[in-house]
Amino acid sequence: MSSFSQNIVTYSPAYTIVPTYECFNRCSYCNFRTDPGQRPWLTLAEAKSILQQLQSQNVCEILILSGEVHPHSPKRKAWLERIYDLCALALKMGFLPHTNVGPLSFEEMQKLKNVNVSMGLMLEQLTPQLLDTVHRHAPSKIPEVRLQQLQWAGELQIPFTTGLLLGIGETENDWWETLVAISDLHQRYQHIQEVILQPHSPGSQQTFDAPPFDPHQLPSVIAKARQILPIDITIQIPPNLIQDQEWLLACIAAGARDLGGISPKDEVNPDYPHLQEQTLREILQPRGWELIPRLPVYPQFASWLSEELGEGVKKYHLKMNSKENSRT
Ligand SMILES: O=c1nc2n(C[C@H](O)[C@H](O)[C@H](O)CO)c3cc(O)ccc3cc-2c(=O)[nH]1
Ligand SMILES: C[C@H]1O[C@@H](n2cnc3c(N)ncnc32)[C@H](O)[C@@H]1O
Numbered sequence: 001m002s003s004f005s006q007n008i009v010t011y012s013p014a015y016t017i018v019p020t021y022e023c024f025n026r027c028s029y030c031n032f033r034t035d036p037g038q039r040p041w042l043t044l045a046e047a048k049s050i051l052q053q054l055q056s057q058n059v060c061e062i063l064i065l066s067g068e069v070h071p072h073s074p075k076r077k078a079w080l081e082r083i084y085d086l087c088a089l090a091l092k093m094g095f096l097p098h099t100n101v102g103p104l105s106f107e108e109m110q111k112l113k114n115v116n117v118s119m120g121l122m123l124e125q126l127t128p129q130l131l132d133t134v135h136r137h138a139p140s141k142i143p144e145v146r147l148q149q150l151q152w153a154g155e156l157q158i159p160f161t162t163g164l165l166l167g168i169g170e171t172e173n174d175w176w177e178t179l180v181a182i183s184d185l186h187q188r189y190q191h192i193q194e195v196i197l198q199p200h201s202p203g204s205q206q207t208f209d210a211p212p213f214d215p216h217q218l219p220s221v222i223a224k225a226r227q228i229l230p231i232d233i234t235i236q237i238p239p240n241l242i243q244d245q246e247w248l249l250a251c252i253a254a255g256a257r258d259l260g261g262i263s264p265k266d267e268v269n270p271d272y273p274h275l276q277e278q279t280l281r282e283i284l285q286p287r288g289w290e291l292i293p294r295l296p297v298y299p300q301f302a303s304w305l306s307e308e309l310g311e312g313v314k315k316y317h318l319k320m321n322s323k324e325n326s327r328t
């Protein structure tokens with residue numbers, strides 16, 4: 001049975017929904033944001049029509065990824081409401097939502113927990129030095145603010161995805177410090193399901209003038225991360241940002257076991273389209289790796305989900321098991 005084999009690499013069949021691209025931060029490596037007020041927010045009717053089309057496709061995760069409205073802005077309440085409504089809609093239509101929309105208040109997180117099977121926020125890097133450079137105009141990237149999110153997620157028992165953005169001006173030592181901080185929080189709350197090691201990849205919109213993170217460095221970063229992180233945290237890498245097949249395979253050999261959400265468009269890095277799932281499978285299989293789909297929540301967190309979310313998850317488990325049986 002394939003599920004018991006050790007040579008498994010997972011991915012999440014996903015689609016990314018963007019409530020708004022407007023963002024009050026200006027991270028200089030960002031290729032996603034627009035200035036506030038430039039484009040209308042995604043309406044529920046528009047989302048419904050997108051989701052209807054997805055129902056006949058092999059999509060399970062809806063990644064809700066957004067630009068941010070300032071916590072003190074009069075528009076903040078409507079923004080959070082729109083995100084909540086989009087999650088509720090996706091859930092009602094049979095998908096499993098995972099929200100990553102920047103730092104939230106404790107109450108905002110608590111509210112979104114009801115309509116998300118898991119949530120995410122990248123730590124990026126903990127060093128405060130970046131507040132003088134790439135994050136100079138990005139108050140949401142204050143390290144304490146992001147660490148606080150991870151702690152609240154633990155207190156609220158929200159299965160959580162976080163990660164590091166590599167190659168934005170930090171030192172090697174900064175990587176290990178950030179990974180140790182994630183490990184420490186996980187030891188307290190057992191809530192981190194995966195850590196993304198995301199290589200900075202320049203796009204056409206950004207102002208940060210730096211080369212891409214050297215993919216040849218990734219396998220050794222992964223190997224060391226594997227030593228620092230507790231074994232129940234999966235290491236995720238984005239295959240579209242590691243374009244050389246041999247290096248992708250080297251990353252997996254070094255300990256990465258998940259390829260994240262594979263969706264038609266990578267909203268964060270639109271200049272780097274994803275390979276088809278079948279193409280990825282053909283890269284991995286000859287080296288003995290089996291690529292299999294996973295849900296946006298890992299099985300060990302089943303007891304943390306509300307009854308409604310648990311039911312949604314159960315339906316997918318049934319569907320995936322019946323597919324697997326029909327293959328064998
Ligand atoms: O499951 C997740 N995947 C995350 N992913 C991976 C994502 O699922 C896919 O790689 C694509 O971005 C989907 O469009 C990220 C990818 C990025 O480029 C940057 C940040 C994230 C953050 C998350 C996240 O919080 N949760
Ligand atoms: C949503 C996440 O996307 C990542 N992100 C933002 N811009 C880039 C880029 N140019 N290259 C790679 N990752 C990026 C950050 O880690 C952010 O938290």
Ligand code: SF4
Nearest residue numbers: 023025026027030033
């Ligand atoms: S990376 Fe996120 S927080 Fe930073 S500018 Fe882009 S959308 Fe805003």
